Each structure stands twice: as C-alpha cells, then as structure tokens.
Amino acid sequence: MRIYSTVEGGRIAKxxxxxxxxxxxxxVEAVKVxxxxxxxxIQKDENVGLxxxxxxxxxxxxxxxxxxxRLASLWRRYEERxxxxxxxxxxxxxxxxxxxxLLAEINRKSERRxxxxxxxxxxxxxxxxxxxxxxxxLPKLQDASGRVLT
Numbered sequence: 001m002r003i004y005s006t007v008e009g010g011r012i013a014k015x016x017x018x019x020x021x022x023x024x025x026x027x028v029e030a031v032k033v034x035x036x037x038x039x040x041x042i043q044k045d046e047n048v049g050l051x052x053x054x055x056x057x058x059x060x061x062x063x064x065x066x067x068x069x070r071l072a073s074l075w076r077r078y079e080e081r082x083x084x085x086x087x088x089x090x091x092x093x094x095x096x097x098x099x100x101x102l103l104a105e106i107n108r109k110s111e112r113r114x115x116x117x118x119x120x121x122x123x124x125x126x127x128x129x130x131x132x133x134x135x136x137x138l139p140k141l142q143d144a145s146g147r148v149l150t
Contacts, residue, residue, distance in 0.1 A: 001013050
C-alpha cells in the first residue's frame with residue numbers, strides 16, 4: 001500500500017478495494033490527489049469503498065467554491081464505481097454532533113447510488129464499511145487504516 005501526502009498532513013491510500021483518507025484540510029490540492037489517483041486506482045473494473053476521516057478543526061473551516069465544485073464533479077464521474085462511503089468526524093459534544101448531523105443531511109440530499117454514513121467513532125465506521133464491502137477482513141482494514149491515519 002502506497003500512502004500519498006495531500007496537504008497539511010493529509011494522507012490518502014488505496015488498500016485492496018478501499019480508499020482511506022485522513023482529510024487534513026478541505027482544499028483544492030486534496031481533491032487534485034483524488035483526481036490524479038482515482039482513475040489509476042479503479043482502472044481494472046474495480047469498485048471501491050471510501051473511508052474518510054476529518055480532522056477536529058474541520059468544523060471551523062468552510063470549503064471554497066472551487067473545492068466543492070471539483071469534489072462534486074469527481075463524485076459524479078466515479079459514482080457508479082463507489083460501493084459505500086464512511087465519513088468519520090471524531091469530535092465530542094453538541095457542536096460535533098450538530099456538525100455530523102449537517103454532514104449526514106448533506107449526504108442524504110446528495111441522493112447518491114451508494115450507501116453513505118457519518119460516524120463519530122472510527123471502529124464503528126470500519127465495521128460498517130467491512131460489512132458493506134464483501135470479502136473485506138475487519139482486522140486487516142483496521143490495520144491498513146491505522147497505517148494511513150497515524
């Protein structure tokens with residue numbers, strides 16, 4: 001598994017058919033890594049799952065219009081190849097719960113073809129994603145995630 005750096009400590013990698021990302025910052029440079037790697041990662045008629053972990057300060061950051069536009073374009077281009085999407089925001093308290101609720105509502109309104117959930121807990125997200133992706137070993141997914149996220 002090769003781990004790519006994005007920006008400000010962000011990391012992204014593909015393990016088996018799972019793309020794992022620690023999204024340090026919601027910026028155009030991070031989307032560029034997806035744009036460069038996604039076609040390579042799924043070129044063999046492979047469908048993928050996504051495990052994305054947001055930093056605690058994501059709640060205070062508003063992504064640029066260009067970031068949102070490019071990310072939406074990327075989702076549309078590869079939507080048929082995505083099997084499931086787990087998004088993790090590990091903050092605590094009311095503010096964090098409200099932020100997860102907002103993310104879940106955005107996901108719901110996006111009307112994607114694949115299941116997507118927002119989690120407060122990384123192990124719960126890993127377990128859900130392993131269940132959604134047939135043939136994925138939960139302990140091995142946890143190990144691969146740990147290498148990308150630490």
